[in-house]
Amino acid sequence: MTNLVEVAGLCKRYDSFTLDHIDLTVPEGQIVGLIGENGAGKTTTIKSILGVVRPDGGTIRLMGKPSGDKGALEKVGVVFEDSYFNGVLTPSQIDRILQGIRPDWDSVKFRRDCEAFGLDHRKKIKDFSRGMRMKLSLATALASHPRLLVMDEATSGLDPVVRGEILDIFLEFIQDEGCGILLSSHITTDLERVADQIAYIHRGRLLFQRDKDELLQETAIVRAPEALLSRLPEELVMVRKTGGSGGSAALVRDPGTVRRLLPDAVIDRTSIDEMMQFYGGRDAE
Numbered sequence: 001m002t003n004l005v006e007v008a009g010l011c012k013r014y015d016s017f018t019l020d021h022i023d024l025t026v027p028e029g030q031i032v033g034l035i036g037e038n039g040a041g042k043t044t045t046i047k048s049i050l051g052v053v054r055p056d057g058g059t060i061r062l063m064g065k066p067s068g069d070k071g072a073l074e075k076v077g078v079v080f081e082d083s084y085f086n087g088v089l090t091p092s093q094i095d096r097i098l099q100g101i102r103p104d105w106d107s108v109k110f111r112r113d114c115e116a117f118g119l120d121h122r123k124k125i126k127d128f129s130r131g132m133r134m135k136l137s138l139a140t141a142l143a144s145h146p147r148l149l150v151m152d153e154a155t156s157g158l159d160p161v162v163r164g165e166i167l168d169i170f171l172e173f174i175q176d177e178g179c180g181i182l183l184s185s186h187i188t189t190d191l192e193r194v195a196d197q198i199a200y201i202h203r204g205r206l207l208f209q210r211d212k213d214e215l216l217q218e219t220a221i222v223r224a225p226e227a228l229l230s231r232l233p234e235e236l237v238m239v240r241k242t243g244g245s246g247g248s249a250a251l252v253r254d255p256g257t258v259r260r261l262l263p264d265a266v267i268d269r270t271s272i273d274e275m276m277q278f279y280g281g282r283d284a285e
Helices: 042-049 091-099 107-116 130-142 160-173 188-194 212-217 255-261 272-279
Strands: 003-013 018-027 031-035 057-062 076-079 148-152 180-184 197-202 205-211 219-225 237-242 247-253 266-269
Touching (some): 003 042, 003 180, 018 031, 018 042, 018 057, 018 180, 018 197, 031 042, 031 188, 031 272, 042 057, 042 148, 042 180, 076 130, 091 107, 091 130, 107 130, 130 160, 160 180, 160 188, 188 272, 197 212, 197 272, 205 212, 212 219, 212 272, 219 255, 219 272, 237 272, 247 255, 247 272, 255 266
Parallel strands (some): 031 180, 076 148, 148 180
Antiparallel strands (some): 003 018, 197 205, 237 247
16 A cells, blocks of 8 residues: 655654654545644644645655655645635636646636535635635645645534535545545544544654554443552553542553453443543643
8 A cells, every 4th residue: 555645753843842753644545534632733744744844853755755846745635724715716716816826727627526515606705604615625625636635624613514515525535546635633523434544643742543443443441440440451551540439441452351351340432532532631651
């Protein structure tokens, strides 16, 4: 499997924050969900991949080329949290402008996608809803036939119907197995629906990048008195959370083994959101 993105040892140092040796890949034909708390380093990682931020260390390759390679960057479609177009423009005007800027611009595809997304070519962007602006950004990104889509909070603030429509577009995009998506989002239910892999950045460090289905199947939450939880071997415990009245919980790996060791404990399936709640504000053990 070929990687569209290969990040190795990425470092970026600021006065109050350090992105610390991030390793990340985006394989062809897959959606990689990038998660983490606010300020964890997700946007810095994305901007480094796109060449907007200059790293202090590590390497980044796009489509096998150095990240600054013009040909590689032209194969990347980018969608941020809101439209970056002037509100007085219409989709028709954007089409004409980008025809003169992008040699790979496909006006036919852009117009077709705008029509499919229900976007009026004559309507000014400032009169679009947030969901319509997001669809316009996506139509713009797709019009250059990218191999890689990079999304930073692309579904944030959208209603469930519009989010579902956009997620369906993502799934259709990766039907071409030569394409892939890096999707940063706080809406973990969206990632549980469409992501193939989950990469979790916490306090500037990548805790893991794993197959989503394996991650959800091979981790669980155990709730029991602290005296009972303390019997678990440390290699099975990912994060502990001490509660009141003698009740505690732990995020654990290998639920089958944990169930055999603690038959009287309450063991529940976990979600990406619950994993983040365990790690949030804590250091991984």
